[in-house]
Amino acid sequence: MRRNLKAMAVSLVLGTLAASAHALTPGSGTWVKETNLFGLADAYTYVPKNTAPATIGKGRALMITLHGCGMTASGNVINKKYNWEDTAEKYGMVVVAPTVPSGTTATRTYSGCWDWFGANHSRSTRDEAIILKLVDAVKSRSGLDIDPDQIYITGLSAGGGLVVDLACVAPDYFAGVGINAGPALNTPGTAGVGSKSTRTAQQVANDCRAYAGSSYGSYLDKQITSVVNGSTDSVVDPTHDWTNRDGMKLAYGANTSAGTFTEVKSTGTLWKDNAGKIRVSYIEATGMGHAWPAGAGGSGGGLYVDYTHVNYPAYVTQFFFDNNLRVQRGDPKPVMTSCSASVASPTATAVTINGAATDNGSIASYSVSISGPTPSNDNAAGSGPSFSKQYTGLANGSYTATVKATDNVGGVSDAACSTSFQVGPIALVPPSDVTAPAASVTANEIVLNWTNISGATSYTVTRTGGAGTVVVSVPAASGTTTSHKATGLLEKTSYTFTVQSVGSGSTSALSALVTVTTKSAFTCTQTTASNYAHVQAGRAYTSGGYAYAKGSATKMGLYNMFYTSTLAETSAGYFDVGNCPK
Structure with missing residues (x-):
C-alpha cells in the first residue's frame, strides 16, 4: 500500500498511547457462533488474541461485515474467506459476520439477499432493526470493551446496499461505512441493478439526510465513507457505486479532492470537507468484476470473492482508524x-x-x-x-x-x-474625544460629552471665559460615556473647556481645548410685507424714494406699496433682508 506515511506514523504513535491506556482482554482468535440472532440465520464473532494491538480511543473497534446475495457467513466470509483475521489482530478489532434471515418478506424481494430494496427504510424495521440489535448485543458484552465511537460496517452487493441504508438511518451507530458494489440508496427493488443507476447523487444526499432526520443528522457530520467496486462489474453497474460515493460527498459537504493513491491493481481518490477532514474514499479495482476484494492471504470465498486486487479489509480498517472523526485519540490533555x-x-x-x-x-x-x-x-x-x-x-x-x-x-x-x-495607581490618560454637540448649545448652557477612560472614577472639568475660571468635579458615569452640562453662561460668549481623568489618587494631563460660543438669547422673527408697510412699522426707513432695513441699512427697493421684502429681526431693533438664520 502507498498511503500517507506521516499519517501512518501518527496513527501508530496514537495507537501505542491508547493501547497502553486501555488494556484489552484477549480473545480466542477464532470465529465463535452467536446464540442471540434476532432473526438472523446465524452470526459469527471474531475476538482477536493479540495482547498489544494498535488501538485508538477508549477500547476496541467493532466491524460488521455483510455478505452478498446467495452467500453465507460460514460459507463465504469467516475463516480467511473475506480475509478479516490478520487485520482484526493488528488493530484489536472485533469482527461480526451475520448471515441474512432466510426467506422473503413484503420488502425482501429475493431470498438470501439483505433487504436493501426500494425506499421506506428505518432503524426500527426490516434488516436495519436486526443489525442494530446485533450491534447493541455485541457492544454491551462484558469483556469486549467496544468503543461506541469506533463501530463500522462494510458489505458486498446487497450487503453494500444495506450498508448505505444503515449509514443514513443510524449514523449515530456507525462512525464509518464501507460500500462494496452496493445499489444506490433507494433504488427500486424492481430495477435491474446491472444497468446504469437511475438515481442521482443529489437524491442520495437528500434521502440520506432525510432518513437521519433532525434527531440523528448531526452524526452525519462526523461519519466517513469508503466505496469500492470492480471496473468490470456487470452484476451491479459501477454507476451505482459512483452515485453512492457522490451522494455521500454531498451529504457530508466533502467535495474537495484530497489526492489520489494506489493499491494492488487498484486506484483510489480521497475527498475532504471544508474543515480539511478526509470524509470519502473511492477505490476502483482494475479488471475486477462483482466481488469482495479480500486481497492476498485469503482463500476459499467462492465466485464473488477476489484475492488478486486490493486487500480491502486492511485498507478500509486503516482508512477508518486514520480518519475517524469521533474518537478521542491518545491521552486527553488537561x-x-x-x-x-x-x-x-x-x-x-x-x-x-x-x-x-x-x-x-x-x-x-x-x-x-x-x-x-x-x-x-x-x-x-x-x-x-x-x-x-x-x-x-x-x-x-x-x-x-x-x-x-x-x-x-x-x-x-x-x-x-x-x-x-x-x-499601583493606573497611569491615567485624558479623554481624547471631548465634544459639545451643536444641538446642546444654548444662550446659557453648553453640554460636553466624552468616552470614559479605564481607571477613572471622576473627571475635572475646567472652564474659562465670561466671568472667569470655573473648576467642576464630575463623577464617571456607569456607561461608556460621561457628560457635563455647564449652566449660567452669558449669551454670545466664547468659552474654553479642558477635561482631566481622576482615579486611584492620580490625575491625568489636560485634554485638548474645546472652544464653544453660546448663542444669542434673542429670538429672531421675520416679516414679509410691502416696503411701505415696513417703513410705517419702524422696521425700515426711507431715503431718496428708496426703503432701507433698519440697523443693517440694506437697500430694499422703492418705497411704495408695490415692492415686497422679507425682513428678519436678528437682534432688538436690528433687521436684515431675508429669513432668520437656521
Whole structure:
C-alpha cells in the first residue's frame, strides 16, 4: 500500500498511547457462533488474541461485515474467506459476520439477499432493526470493551446496499461505512441493478439526510465513507457505486479532492470537507468484476470473492482508524477551568495567582507567565487540582498572567487561561474625544460629552471665559460615556473647556481645548410685507424714494406699496433682508 506515511506514523504513535491506556482482554482468535440472532440465520464473532494491538480511543473497534446475495457467513466470509483475521489482530478489532434471515418478506424481494430494496427504510424495521440489535448485543458484552465511537460496517452487493441504508438511518451507530458494489440508496427493488443507476447523487444526499432526520443528522457530520467496486462489474453497474460515493460527498459537504493513491491493481481518490477532514474514499479495482476484494492471504470465498486486487479489509480498517472523526485519540490533555489574580491594595507590589484544571489523570504542574513592567516565567507554580502562589517585587503598571497545566503523562493544556491585574495607581490618560454637540448649545448652557477612560472614577472639568475660571468635579458615569452640562453662561460668549481623568489618587494631563460660543438669547422673527408697510412699522426707513432695513441699512427697493421684502429681526431693533438664520 502507498498511503500517507506521516499519517501512518501518527496513527501508530496514537495507537501505542491508547493501547497502553486501555488494556484489552484477549480473545480466542477464532470465529465463535452467536446464540442471540434476532432473526438472523446465524452470526459469527471474531475476538482477536493479540495482547498489544494498535488501538485508538477508549477500547476496541467493532466491524460488521455483510455478505452478498446467495452467500453465507460460514460459507463465504469467516475463516480467511473475506480475509478479516490478520487485520482484526493488528488493530484489536472485533469482527461480526451475520448471515441474512432466510426467506422473503413484503420488502425482501429475493431470498438470501439483505433487504436493501426500494425506499421506506428505518432503524426500527426490516434488516436495519436486526443489525442494530446485533450491534447493541455485541457492544454491551462484558469483556469486549467496544468503543461506541469506533463501530463500522462494510458489505458486498446487497450487503453494500444495506450498508448505505444503515449509514443514513443510524449514523449515530456507525462512525464509518464501507460500500462494496452496493445499489444506490433507494433504488427500486424492481430495477435491474446491472444497468446504469437511475438515481442521482443529489437524491442520495437528500434521502440520506432525510432518513437521519433532525434527531440523528448531526452524526452525519462526523461519519466517513469508503466505496469500492470492480471496473468490470456487470452484476451491479459501477454507476451505482459512483452515485453512492457522490451522494455521500454531498451529504457530508466533502467535495474537495484530497489526492489520489494506489493499491494492488487498484486506484483510489480521497475527498475532504471544508474543515480539511478526509470524509470519502473511492477505490476502483482494475479488471475486477462483482466481488469482495479480500486481497492476498485469503482463500476459499467462492465466485464473488477476489484475492488478486486490493486487500480491502486492511485498507478500509486503516482508512477508518486514520480518519475517524469521533474518537478521542491518545491521552486527553488537561483543561484549564479557571484562573484569577488578586492584588491586596493599591499600594501593594505583589499579586496572588490562582488556577485550577481537570484531567483524566492528575495535574503534575502549572506554569505561570507574567507579562508587564516586571515580567516573569514560573514552570513550577503548583500541582494538583488547583494552586495559589504569590509573586512579589512588581513595579507599578498593568499586567497579564497566563496559566497552563501539564498532566502526569506530559500533556499540556491547549487553551491557556489568562487574567489581568494592576499594580499601583493606573497611569491615567485624558479623554481624547471631548465634544459639545451643536444641538446642546444654548444662550446659557453648553453640554460636553466624552468616552470614559479605564481607571477613572471622576473627571475635572475646567472652564474659562465670561466671568472667569470655573473648576467642576464630575463623577464617571456607569456607561461608556460621561457628560457635563455647564449652566449660567452669558449669551454670545466664547468659552474654553479642558477635561482631566481622576482615579486611584492620580490625575491625568489636560485634554485638548474645546472652544464653544453660546448663542444669542434673542429670538429672531421675520416679516414679509410691502416696503411701505415696513417703513410705517419702524422696521425700515426711507431715503431718496428708496426703503432701507433698519440697523443693517440694506437697500430694499422703492418705497411704495408695490415692492415686497422679507425682513428678519436678528437682534432688538436690528433687521436684515431675508429669513432668520437656521
